Amino acid sequence: MKSLAFILLVQIAICLFSFAFAGRDFYKILNVRKTATTNEIKKAYRKLAKELHPDKNKDPSTSEKFQELGAAYEALSDPEKRKTYDRCGEECLKKDGMMDGADPFASFFGDFGFHFGNSDQNEQQTARGANIVMKLYVTLEELYSGNFVELVRNKPVLKPASGKRKCNCRQEMVTRNLGPGRFQMIQQTVCDECPNVKLVNEERTLEVEVEAGMVDGQETKFVAEGELHMDGEPGDLIIKIVQAPHPHFHRKGDDLYTNVTISLQDALIGVNMNIKHLDGHLVGVSREKITWPGARIRKKGEGMPNYENNNLYGNLFITFDVEFPKKDLTDAEKEAIKKILDQTSINRTYNGL
Template identity: 30%
Template structure:
């Protein structure tokens, strides 16, 4: 006698696919071994799974409606078969529990319109340009929308047509038997590449891509305070996507050229001031040309030592905040290097000897003391305080 597959699922004879699927979902959630490990529940789950396998197959369901049993030819399947038999792999199992959103089937063709990629261009700036900011026009070579087809990829007056190979689904499915039952696999259609449609008469200008390469000019404003490696983003100025999709962004990356006088540490600047020995001893006022071209009077105090650092507040680079706004100025650090003369004429040598005699430094004693009881290092230390 044929099994009552409709009765196993608890539905009326001749129930439709949606009603059968809803009944199976309800029973599967109740009887699944992960939820109900009782032996009788597992046996019942096998029967329910087998019934769903039969009634979800149109050909097998037709045999049941005629009063037959489609499983008789293979020795029955309701008693000891695989509880997951009849599912097309994991995707079908998820589809049975949660609907088409849970499985991998029913995805349909993918869109021909794809978002475009970002583009990157590097701009070399001097230290002064990084300090003041610049406005420039850049020449970029990117993909732009095809003017002939406006991104459709079709020749004027033509349209895409449904793919004959996949029937517009964008994928080809194949069914294989495995220990899990029927395994359904899907792959992109080789004819339409998964789009579900083909372009019979491609645009001559873009060859059906919907975009072409073009060189164009783009204006960019670089804010004051930028540094090496920073990027300025120009939204929508990158590569146009395939099929006329939205363009990506264009990033302008800063490359900072070295300066012959100033070096940079964030917003602070550093420079070296070579100072003659006499100016360091006597003191002086020196003109210092800043990065912006203005001249700052720098006072050197008498007795300035080698390695002294003079800080000029607010004379460095603009501080660039994350929002692109300038927030104050950095400092300028002037590093003093006292230069000892290496070539002296006779008169200069004699004057230095007289100075050494006056200061008691003509013969420094490296080990012991001198006549006044002070060694070399004591006298050098005291010399700075005279």
Template identity: 30%
Template structure:
């Protein structure tokens, strides 16, 4: 059969929907790449992808039936019917979903799943306890005890802050985006022993944010005995883009053109970071260090996202490797007449 999805999810072939969800949640939270340091992230990404793929197949009745009857390879094709000897008619377009999409759907209540509400409830409960809003019995001088505890807490130092890079595409920084990050941190349990707790944090990436921008979650880091929990800090990092390079609030595009195009003009077609088609007519002679500047087509300015920087187009003129005597003569006559 090849890949054993049941073994990957650690469930039996007769497992029902709830058992699949419980096992998937446990394994996906454990192997999410954002919870692993850079040295082990590649392994975690591979494991996380396998787990999400297994859940995507086994949680879908149709995919699961095809997989049980014909194996993993049959999922790449449209199978006419279970009794049709597994005849493959054509490859399916679009295939499988990305692991992060499967995970996001699960957290957002995909398939009437209540686990995300349960996670949110856990986070709210933990936050309420930190902020002194948790349920407690009022016995005797409880208010005074709370005041004394608050005074004591205010004198405590914080554990060291934890910083993590948050890689973002230029598209995300142009349009803004929302991320869900699974984190694990170490806190003392009721007996004072260190234990690991997991939470899901929502990060709202604003249009125009730059590399180095910091998003701080107060007291969401590790906690040491006698200290308040440290802060958890995500630092924005920009991923390289195939077309655009960022320079402050400007976007730069490097274009290669021929000598003929540099002298006679060219029409450029660009797709912007928000998916629009931009047509740019270059009619001037392109000289060394020549730039075409399109105002308002750069990155949003974070303090005023409706205002944008400029798009700057730089040119790399490709000269011919050789010219014939006739070509040289033609060029000389043409340039002599125009001078």
């Protein structure tokens, strides 16, 4: 009995030891399930990174949490690293040299991350390179469900070079003595002398999150990813969302509009059909009464997600077109239709505009 108890104690000790050195729970840090997709991990990281970034959150503990968040994202966003982590934890990643400490935040928001608050006057006067505005064409499906788009950018970067160069050139007033009691003030260019630099192209991969509910023309900014300035700060790269035309749906705000063509038979006796939505789910459309050309029905909550609150959805409006038969009817068929419809002839003139 004593030996059995000793074995159990050893096993418990081994389990506790393994647990203590297993490393951090990256899924818990990102607040995602272990079955989360890569896109879900990216969305969770982006949301938490905004909240925990030291430029925005001045809590002393934020910096450590932000570093943990970066480590969690680095491990779980890479399929190979994630497999290793799932198998034996953070210690295995470190042992295999798979945690390089790269800043994943830069791939979302550029070199300098967020800039919260107001800049001081000196910063506002700093020379800046031009902003670059780039259109990103996205589908209505991406605006409905959300997506991450990778952009490969060849960015010119300043690197040290041999020699010196003139920099910070400016216009200054200089006084010259032309003789006794004679002076002349002229404006001339004055420059400092700085270490020389050269431009080198570097390839960078940026990730643009197309968030669910984004609208046409909405912009995402990558700080310091724009044009360089030799003696100042680089401009920004601005990604402008452009919604591509869709073959089946038209968007107005958070509402969607579509047209459905049905046969004259279905228009008279009723229609029961499904419409495939942007994410693949089916929207049932059932109508027992007569449907006239131009009739419209509304499906509540089947529109686009609201950008501010993805739990709210607009409406889907369905307009019916009726396709009439093209064959000629016999006299007997015409008489049968007259009896069924039991309508009198209507000849009414009006301004349809």
